[in-house]
Amino acid sequence: MPPAARGAAAALDRRPGQPVRVGKGGSMSGQAYVGTAKRTFQQAVLHLLETDYGLLGSRRVLELLVADLQGLVDQFYPPPERISSGWLVFTGTQASGGKAYPGQSASDHELVTLAWPVLLPEDIQALADMPPGSAGKAARQAWFQKRLVRIVEYGAQHAQGPVLLTLADLSAMLGLSTVQVSQLLAQARRDTGQPLLTKGYYFDQGRRPSHKAEIIALYEAGLDEADIMRQGGHAPSSVGTYIRDYERVKLMLAEGTPVERIAPLLEMQPSLVRDYVALIGEHHPELIPDQVSPDQT
Known part of the structure; x- marks a missing residue:
């Protein structure tokens, strides 16, 4: 039986509650998580600027612009758990x-x-x-x-x-x-x-x-x-x-x-x-x- 088939059969035979053992063949490279790590607000804005707005200049300039936008988001939308009762978030x-x-x-x-x-x-x-x-x-x-x-x-x-x-x-x-x-x-x-x-x-x-x-x-x-x-x-x-x-x-x-x-x-x-x-x-x-x-x- 091919290895892949043996693995599938083993998975079917495993009893409920039995732990999954990950061997050498089951480990994943950190590279697999790169895409997940890039699904961020900054990357979304960068993509928006390059595609919808056609801003194809210096990548470094775009990254600085994104950082400034992130700073504005942090400024205008502070985490509510840091604010005591009776305090009002307001822009002056x-x-x-x-x-x-x-x-x-x-x-x-x-x-x-x-x-x-x-x-x-x-x-x-x-x-x-x-x-x-x-x-x-x-x-x-x-x-x-x-x-x-x-x-x-x-x-x-x-x-x-x-x-x-x-x-x-x-x-x-x-x-x-x-x-x-x-x-x-x-x-x-x-x-x-x-x-x-x-x-x-x-x-x-x-x-x-x-x-x-x-x-x-x-x-x-x-x-x-x-x-x-x-x-x-x-x-x-x-x-x-x-x-x-x-x-x-x-x-x-x-x-x-x-x-x-x-x-x-x-x-x-x-x-x-x-x-x-x-x-x-x-x-x-x-x-x-x-x-x-x-x-x-």
């Missing part, structure tokens, strides 16, 4: 480069994906201990503000950062409107003395906000001109001028006036109009035309 923007310009896209900045401390156990406990009535309303306001400050500061202090979020990002994280987030941030800036940078705040003003930004933040928080002058130590003429110009530009945007037409209509410098547009985007993102930049708030 790295604080780098100079002042943004109208029309600049989010893709023009470096993105960083982190797990953010959105709802921690102590937040749940504080919610459970919340008093009723008017005291509870004030406590809830403080509860939201504490979480907001923690999220913003976490990004600012992160090793890959500072990593910034927009008002819209924070709104989605906390379940608040962008106006509520803006008001809470303005109050927190007054309480802490810290800039608490959002993306729009940073790319418009840099790390240190201008007098204009501080005045408008206080104004949007509901303070009148006299209170703003007392609290910020600003000159009365500056406070009045900044607020009036801010409202004039805001009215133009609300009426649908293109940004590039506002400067000549109001007889203002284009750079000044851009500053006000950025501040309006910080506090009233719904007024900013798509082509100007919801990305920058």
Whole structure:
């Protein structure tokens, strides 16, 4: 009987549960596993680039591109078992480069994906201990503000950062409107003395906000001109001028006036109009035309 037939007969005669003995003839070369080892994400992308996209250049360049793609996958889809309850995986923007310009896209900045401390156990406990009535309303306001400050500061202090979020990002994280987030941030800036940078705040003003930004933040928080002058130590003429110009530009945007037409209509410098547009985007993102930049708030 040929060896192959004897092997088949032996296999048929083997009783259930009897171990399979692999002799010399049964061992396999490591070469047999090469194909299995190559069925990877990297190889699949490499094949896609070479076949479907016709990228037939340097193999080394393609391998580097694949490695970068793998890095992006690792960044945007971190393993969920590493994330504690209450942390949210979300992509922010790295604080780098100079002042943004109208029309600049989010893709023009470096993105960083982190797990953010959105709802921690102590937040749940504080919610459970919340008093009723008017005291509870004030406590809830403080509860939201504490979480907001923690999220913003976490990004600012992160090793890959500072990593910034927009008002819209924070709104989605906390379940608040962008106006509520803006008001809470303005109050927190007054309480802490810290800039608490959002993306729009940073790319418009840099790390240190201008007098204009501080005045408008206080104004949007509901303070009148006299209170703003007392609290910020600003000159009365500056406070009045900044607020009036801010409202004039805001009215133009609300009426649908293109940004590039506002400067000549109001007889203002284009750079000044851009500053006000950025501040309006910080506090009233719904007024900013798509082509100007919801990305920058």
